[in-house]
Amino acid sequence: MNKKLKEILSTSVYLLVVLVLTFLAVTYVGQRTKVQGASMEPTLSDGDNLIVDKISYRFEDPQRFDIIVFPFRYKEKTYYIKRIIGLPGETIYIDENGSIFIDGEVLQESYGKEVIADSGRAFEPVTLGDDEYFVMGDNRNNSSDSRDPVVGNIHRDELIGKAWMRIWPLDQAGMIKHQ
Secondary structure, eight states: OOHHHHHHHHHHHHHHHHHHHHHHHHHHTEEEEEOOSSTTTTTSOTTOEEEEEOSGGGTSOOOTTOEEEEEOTTSTTOEEEEEEEEOTTOEEEEOTTOOEEETTEEOOOSOOSSOOSOOGGGGSOEEOOTTEEEEEOSSGGGOOSTTSTTTOOEEGGGOOEEEEEEEESGGGOEEOOOO
8 A cells, every 4th residue: 555545544543543532432421511501509600611520320329418510301402400309209298488308308409599489390399200300500599400390310321420520611620519
């Protein structure tokens, strides 16, 4: 083979390997997503770019307060980012004062931005199935989340992954704290 043909073949193989590895990484390991809206403020803001860890939940169960990404059921290519509040088998209830109860105990947390004005469907106790999670945005009065029947409980197989790292804006880049 002549030298030019070897270079073309070598470059083509290199590019193919890079493309395959990129596809595998985006499909199974992590992907970039952008926060749209104010539902997770003050933790995450509109326009933040994140890397979502898609592999951890293959080896461990989601935990309370994890920030997760999942698809919105009724609009293609639309993803929600929320915080897990209720775990499988638990019963969630939000009283008229905006307190969240998990199995009758008040949830001790510091993520809600303000007192919850609308309990939504959690005004009545919501019992989660064996593979269901109850999620809420940190900006509780500006979030479409599990309190809304359109979002409802999130099934384990719907979870794309856990928000892992903020990459934009650069002055706020770093690992995302869940707990």
